[in-house]
Amino acid sequence: MMMTTFQIQLQESAVRIQYVSSMIDHMDVAASKVNKTFALAGVGMPVDSVCVYAGTNRVQFRTFWNCDSDTLSATRHIIEMKIDTTSTAFGKALIITQDGAPLENLGYIFYIEAMALKYFDRDGIETAQLADIRSADVLFTFRRDSPWNPGSPLRSNLQVKCFFMNSYLKGA
């Protein structure tokens, strides 16, 4: 009996560790991807024309960077980040699209329940003016079913400050 209990505890520890490590990895990848996408906003654009839409859970911006091929492009693209409303076995997804088509590399980031966005101008003051936006605070809520108790999902919050690096590079 003692051995069985001990083994069950060991197994649960193993699963917990596996869960934690995969979520750390997933959250890190998600944060890096979102940060990089924001950093490439506005390449080749006048600084006051970068943002197309800036909502609390959706953002659109213009850039001449092709986020699919990761190269400079002759065509202006519209990049959009939003939460997919359809729930799947992997939870909801953050979708990053370029001209309406999801990016081939990590266009979908799963296990995300919500995304909240706040925008700031060059002085770090919160703004809603599209022309003034230079950075964004992105708050992700990750949600994933617990491996030992699927009925009680675990939530993790992650806050990332993303900058429009290319607008700053132009001195704006």
Added chain:
Amino acid sequence: MGRAVLLSVMLVTTIFATILISLNRNIGGVSQVLIRNQLLKEAENVSDFALRNAIRNAGSVEFLDTYLAGGFFTDEKTFTQSFTNYRIGNCSIDSIRYSYVNSQANYKVRSFVRASLQGVSVSKDAEMSFNYPFLSLGSSKPNAFYLEMERLILFPWLFQNNNRLPDSSNEDEPYIGYTEGWSLISATIPWGGAFSRYCTKFNGFDNYINVPPLAEQDTSWVERIDTDDSFSLLIFAKLDKNINKNNQGTLIWIPSEPSDNVMRQKPCAGIWFAKSDSKIHFAVTQSNSNMLEVTKAFTPTAVIFNWWLGFLQIFNIRFYEYPWSSYGLTYNAGTLKAYIDGTLVGTSTGTNIPAYPSMYGMSIGRKDLRGTGFSNSDRMYFCGVMDQSGMHDRALMDAEMKSWHNGVMSSTLIKYIRD
């Protein structure tokens, strides 16, 4: 009994071992995640360091002297600096790539960094550009000749031979364009070129650019401009709308037989605007003397000169406010295709034979008619400004012609960072 105990001990031991292995693997996974995160952060820092140094090098006289022959660029130039075992912490800088276009002031740098620790490896590349052409001409750069008209020709009447426009194509023996006709201050003018600093103005009376054929060194034979099997031509222009003469105007004219009564009106290849029918004409004469022609209705809108009292010509210094258009043609296998702004506007097909070979150079801004008794009106002098005249020795595809046009028109300088 002993056997049963042994079996259950083995069973429990097996389960226990399996769980331990699983636990070990998962714990190992955590450390790998942590190591990768640490390496990514390290690689980012080293990449920033590499980029900073690369930017400093890119403008350094010492660096340019050592690796890039002093930094005199006439074209796109790429140099990759590779390193062996350049380690910083757990990272190593593999290489830094420098790309310049035309000048050391227009460049981009790209760094390639690797990091590895305890069997985990990551790589990172980052790039940054300063005043780099948005779209360099790249493969569309004309290879037969290319007059970019990038030289300021001040007081051409005062200095001998101060009327030359160099050919910047990659030909071993470049052509030279000679600006002809009267110009008080300069034949080329700044701040109005299509992706360039200068363009050339034409007064509609006597201004033109003469591009003589290349002479072979060992014989009296001349090398022809390559108008036989297949070629493409493109030139950018703004046509003056106010000129009251009917001779407006020849953009580009590669003569076939400029002294022959019939053939002098049939160019090997030519593009001109006829005020009489308000059409742009695109023509190629085939080797059987049959001239293929495409015409397209066109209305000039630019004010390049102001005309006082109907005859006094004053250059409009705000000419740059009017848009550039490009006029191009391709010829291949008996088919002439005409393009305006890189868009196909018409096709004319004849016999599948080469075009008439050119032996007399080229004329930009007027028809090349040789002999006596020809007036300005006959030669159709061009009135307006022109820029970026080029020729390929093959027929470009529709998309390539569009790319050529876009490449010239969109090549504004850009700064960007990707790290």
